[in-house]
Amino acid sequence: LHPEESAKLHRGQQESMCEVSMHYHGSTLSLAHEQLDPRQEIVIEQQHCGGNTLTVFKDKLEPNSDFSFLSYRHRGYPFSLTIYVDGTMNCRVSTCCEFRHKQGGRIGGKTGHFSIKSISGTAPCYRCQVEKGIQVRSQAVRPKLKRPPQNLEEVRGHPAEKPKSSKSETNKNHKQ
Known part of the structure; x- marks a missing residue:
């Protein structure tokens, strides 16, 4: 009924492929060459898997x-990410x-x-999912559970009677 196909390995998407929006505030330092062209070359490299880097953004931007x-x-x-300004x-x-x-x-504090x-x-990684789950569980009120029966008599409904002896009674017997 179904056409015979060879087994195929369908791999999931390896990259996060999310869009990151950033703001360039500019530098507080003004140089002589910036009077002619106030734009600065911004290059962003991303280490996406291990040691390899990709250039994910390269353009000349004005401050703000x-x-x-x-x-x-x-x-x-x-x-x-590693961000470069003018190299x-x-x-x-x-x-x-x-x-x-x-x-x-x-990024980098006040300055x-x-x-x-x-x-x-984007979706949270496994670590963030676990931490988020722990935070949610710790805030929730846990229901009180009954303790499990200790012996067979408690299961049947007839608790076994244990001889009652306290420390004061045993001390009296030893003193006499």
Whole structure:
């Protein structure tokens, strides 16, 4: 009934392929050559799987401009970016995945030249899923469970009577 086909291996998508939107704030330092052309060349390289790097963005930008690029991070590898301004390394971003990186904060602190505005189309990595699950579970109220029966008599409904002896009674017997 079905056409005979050879078995095919359908691999899932290896890359995260999410869109990262960033903002370039510009530099507080003004150089002489910037008076002719205020734009600076921005290059972003991504370490997508192990040691290999890809250039995911390369363009000349003016200060206070927005830009975006696609992330090609492979599953199981960290989200790692190196940002260059006019050929000089400016900053690095390294987190377990795109989902984890704080959006809106400046990369490199108060004087950082870049910030991540938004990341769309991303899913949390396994580590973030586990941490999120632990946080959700710890906030929820757990129902109280009954303790399991200790012996066969408790299961039948007739608890076995144990001789009652306390420390005070045993101490009285030893003193006499």
